[in-house]
Amino acid sequence: MPSARAPRGTRDLLPDERAAFARLESIARDLAARYGYREIETPIFEQAGVIERGVGEATDVVEKELFRLAPRSDERETWVLRPEATAGIVRAYVQHGLQTWPQPVKVSLVGPMFRYDRPQAGRYRQFWQWDVEAIGDPGPAVDAEQIDLGLRFYHEAGLADVDVLLNSIGDGACRPDYVAELTGYFARHEARLPDLEAARLQTNPLRLLDSKDPAMGALIAAAPRIGDHLCGACAAHFAAVRVHLDALGVRYRVEPTLVRGLDYYTRTAFEYYRRGAEGQQQALGGGGRYDGLVEVLGGRPTPGIGFALGLDRTVLALAEADPSAVVAAPAPLAVVVGADPAATVDRLRVAGLLRAERLAVRAELGQRKLGRQLEAASRERAHFAVILGDELADGQVRLKDLLAGTQRTVALADLAGELRRADSRHRHGEAV
């Protein structure tokens, strides 16, 4: 075992796995464009205050999961690695005056996030999210559009069995009253609360609702529900979101105990789970409305909504659902090999001609004999081998179809065209 290794909770994405990520990124970018979201990039570290105020001082993410960068002696700022993307994007919205753009501002970002968690499968200290934000639209149509967008991502990625869990957690007008009532309810039953839950009664009473403790089941079932305590505006918004979802044909389940871990959420909250995996707290993705966040970060009162989907967990779920479908890094269209093991100049030159024609070609640069060269080409699943031999003196090469086992002589001048035609037929699934 080598002494140097990747830091705890991080990992190397070797080419096959990186290819799986690249495929998801490509789907995400394509979907974002189709839904009218433009790509944005923000720094992977921010002023601590941006994250602390944006995500919420009392959240676990801020209290114990932030990577803090040790400040240099000449710096006054404290920097933290971003644990999520929304706070940074909203900071950018305020900083660059995007409230003067046509509203809403719809942006999307793919990148790494960092949380100092105890690692587990599907839970890493550096992980990748696709993040989508619409700032400046009070909804509810945009809420439904986003929920549909996230679900479509999973479908296009190849995960059919994803459930949408939906709830409304109210806003500043109605949630405080509800929390007070909930606190009172649990306080009356404090004797029945496990220690952990009793402690949470003081810190974050809402979290009691999604406790995993079986002893809490009956208590939670009888607890007051946020849905019965929404103010008129929040109730109307929630109902309208559902009307839009129904019209879109998006299937969802209202989950009254769904609360989100970040402070900035208001009204609409949603999460994506693999069907049958709801018991595990391995959410594939989640999001919600954050109508107060822009103001918290120094902007004018502005509504917003967004979600983040975990790429790592999506790759994991895809591999579990169908291990045979895991994509491999792309194979070259052709490998240039030679009868003379030493003739690397010829192989590089011919490969160069093909590469100039935008074809994906590997040249065999080793000194092994022809049989070994062909063997390697077959095993990396290349479609063709271009074999250089004595005919090269007459401007000819042998073009061998490694999949079909056929072979013919082709003039060097025609080689790129032949390969391009065959490649095109191959991509369209036709026999060559």
Add this chain to the structure above:
RNA sequence: GUGGCCUUAGCUCAACUGGCAGAGCAUCGGAUUGUGGCUCCGAAGGUUGUGGGUUCGAGCCCCAUAGGCCACCCCA
């Protein structure tokens, strides 16, 4: 941050009660001169995660530590 399980070759795993560390796959090479996938032969690959301890002797027992995994906390 809490509790538990695990760690032997690049990967997946063997190794009796404490007695000379092995296999399959992968890698590299060979099987009479310019033709692959299959097959056969061979080579290389290890401080048994790391550091201590017990013992004539430790992959195996003890302690510590690191990493992975599971359940929590929480989240993607």
